[in-house]
Amino acid sequence: MTALAISNAVLWLLLLLLAAAVLALARQVGVLHERIAPAGALMLRRGLTVGEPAPLLEVADLEGRAHQVGSARADGRSTLLLFVSPSCPVCKSLLPAVKSSRKDERGWVHVILASDGDSAEQRAFVAAQGLADIPYVVSAALGLAYQVSRLPFAALLDERGILRAHGLVNSREHLESLFEAKRLGVASLQEYFSGTA
Numbered sequence: 001m002t003a004l005a006i007s008n009a010v011l012w013l014l015l016l017l018l019a020a021a022v023l024a025l026a027r028q029v030g031v032l033h034e035r036i037a038p039a040g041a042l043m044l045r046r047g048l049t050v051g052e053p054a055p056l057l058e059v060a061d062l063e064g065r066a067h068q069v070g071s072a073r074a075d076g077r078s079t080l081l082l083f084v085s086p087s088c089p090v091c092k093s094l095l096p097a098v099k100s101s102r103k104d105e106r107g108w109v110h111v112i113l114a115s116d117g118d119s120a121e122q123r124a125f126v127a128a129q130g131l132a133d134i135p136y137v138v139s140a141a142l143g144l145a146y147q148v149s150r151l152p153f154a155a156l157l158d159e160r161g162i163l164r165a166h167g168l169v170n171s172r173e174h175l176e177s178l179f180e181a182k183r184l185g186v187a188s189l190q191e192y193f194s195g196t197a
Contacts, residue, residue, distance in 0.1 A: 047146070047147040047166070048146060048147060048155070048163050048166065049163070050163050050164060050165060050166065051162065051163065051164075052162065052163060053070070053161055053162055053163070054069070054070035054146075054155065054157045054161050054162065054163045055069075055070050055145035055146065056068070056069070056070035056071055056161065057069050057070060057139070057141060057142055057145055059114075059137045059139045059141075059142055060137070061112075061135040061136050061137050062119065062122060062123055062126060062136050062137075062138065063135075065135065067112060067135060067137060069081060069112065069137075069142060069157075070157060070161045071161050072159065072160045072161050073110065073159050073161075075110075076108075076159045077107075077108055077109055077110045077159060078108060078109045078110070078156060078157060078158050078159055078164070078182065079109070079110050079111075079112060079156070079157040080101075080102075080109050080110070080111045080112070080154060080155075080156050080157075080178070081112050081114055081142075081146070081154065081155045081156075081157065082098060082111065082112070082113050082114065082152060082153075082154045082169070083113075083114045083115065083143060083146070083148045083151055083152060083153040083154070084113055084114070084115055084151060084152050085115055085117070085151050086115070086117075086121055086122065086124070086125035088151045088152065090151070090152055090170055091151055091152045092129065094152050094169065094170070094171070094172075094175070095129050095131070097171070097172035097175055098111065098113075098134075098175065099130075099131075099134075100172075101172075101175055101176065101179075102134065105179065109156075109179070111134055111135075112134075112135045112136075112137060113131065113134055113135065113136045113137065114136075114137045114138075114139060114142050114143065115136070115137070115138055116138060116139060116140040116142075116143055117138065119138055122136065122138050146166075150168055151168075152168065152169050152170070153166070153167070153168055153169070154166060154167065154169045154174075154175065154178055156178045156179070156181075156182055158182065164178075164181065164182040165177075165178040165181040165182055166178070
């Protein structure tokens with residue numbers, strides 16, 4: 001009977017020590033979470049400068065509707081220009097986040113998807129991904145004007161056509177970092193957290 005009581009006491013002591021260790025680890029995870037800044041869209045060293053007027057181009061979407069990219073918008077909304085490709089797997093994985101952001105942010109942002117290449121392939125991509133309600137522009141000139149070298153690439157223009165943020169966007173967090181950079185008035189979240197804003 002004494003051995004049973006001792007083993008029970010040792011087990012309870014081990015359980016209390018284990019609970020204390022779990023609580024200490026949970027606290028450390030919380031501390032680390034607070035210290036790690038969110039990663040924003042990756043800004044490339046070359047390309048357009050944030051704060052300057054965006055290149056002004058008139059392009060047509062797959063439905064033949066004209067879009068003035070880079071001009072001031074009469075409705076007061078910003079423009080998110082997202083460059084994608086049917087052959088880009090990251091682009092495809094990002095599209096649900098784009099659709100969700102387009103719906104959630106519709107009060108202040110207008111989304112335009114852009115690509116280049118064969119129009120038939122682009123139409124098949126639009127149909128397969130359910131993008132019929134988002135303007136989809138096929139224009140090599142647009143990609144050249146915005147100096148797009150990697151995909152998926154996004155540029156956020158304000159209501160006056162001024163470039164507010166841009167960069168590679170590989171996830172929902174990267175996409176939302178463009179919105180947050182505009183709200184904070186900085187070129188990128190990295191700039192904001194480094195204190196160089």
